[in-house]
Amino acid sequence: MKLALLLPNLRDSVSAKELLDLALLAEELDFDSVWAVDRVIVPECNDRAELTYPFGMMEGLPHQMPVESRGGFYQGWPLIPWLAAKTSKIRIGMSVINTPYRSPSILATEYATVDQLSNGRLNVGIGSGWMVEEFQAVGATDVFPRRHKQVRECLDIMIGAWTNDIFEYHGEFADFGPTGFGVRPVQQPHPPIWFSGLKNPEISAKRIAKYNLHGWIGIQDHPDDLEQWRGPIATELEKVGRSIDDLEIASMIWFVITDTETDQTPNGKLSNLLVGTQSQITDNLKRLAEAGLDMPLLWPPFRDVPTSKTLDDMKRLVEEIMPKVNAG
Secondary structure (H helix, E strand, C coil): CCCEEECCCCCCECCHHHHHHHHHHHHHCCCCEEEECCCCCCCHHHHHCCCCCCHHHCCCCCCCCCCCCCCECCCCCCHHHHHHHHCCCCEEEECCEEHHHCCHHHHHHHHHHHHHHCCCCEEEEEECCCCHHHHHHCCCHHHHHHHHHHHHHHHHHHHHHHHCCCEEEECCCCEEEEECCCCCCCCCCCCCEEECCCCCHHHHHHHHHHHCCCEEEEECCCHHHHHHHHHHHHHHHHHCCCCHHHCEEEEEEEEEECCCCCCCCCECECCCCEEECHHHHHHHHHHHHHHCCCEEEEECCCCCCCHHHHHHHHHHHHHHHHHHHHHC
């Protein structure tokens, strides 16, 4: 099992130094990767738990994110080239960037440039977005009902730009003739693409095969959820000549080592999967690995836990917990 860190850039109060300290420790501890969250705005209605949809459009979660509209959060994408300059070996990425907020051609060239700047360490994590209020704020209100198609066209354009000297595209969201896109990514044929939001196994398998997706990123996935998801998608992938083993499975999971045991009763996306004592986290990581999780994206709490505590927990995880997990 590999480890990854999800930076707490979506937080009421966090400093650039804290983000850097976390990233540098992750690199020192040989984490596979460090990721940032894509959040452009937090609407005031969020403070009243009045978002149009629940957090992430996930059943059982409130119509609210655990960050305030007046909070001092950081937008994720500008952190990526900054991290590329501050680190030397850890992989970097967005979990995930909402492509409907951006021009596919601009994303393609920015990604290629960052992959060059990082000497081939970029992970491309993409999703369709879920918060209609954010679509309104970035001027993409009309795209919201068509956002999944925009993601597909974005994938077409990015891969086309990365793998051709000259590329043209004629679609709904972009229509251009033969065009050059400058420098190509270091990673060939292109950086690994991670997708979030694959729910229907048949659709998932077809998308994985068409775009040669590298991985899938979920959120707070229980071992039972992973097992239920992997079976059907493995069947569908076999139909198109692919194996589920070709796909890396990751999940963004809240992470805190506690002194006393936490309630481990399954509670959907609110379950304490990696919030618990050292023993509880060890047992849950073993179960997640057995269920097919390749890489947890450790997600520090939104509040009430200082960065110094997370730094200490990361060291304890690597030095005291992971040897037991890897030993089986």
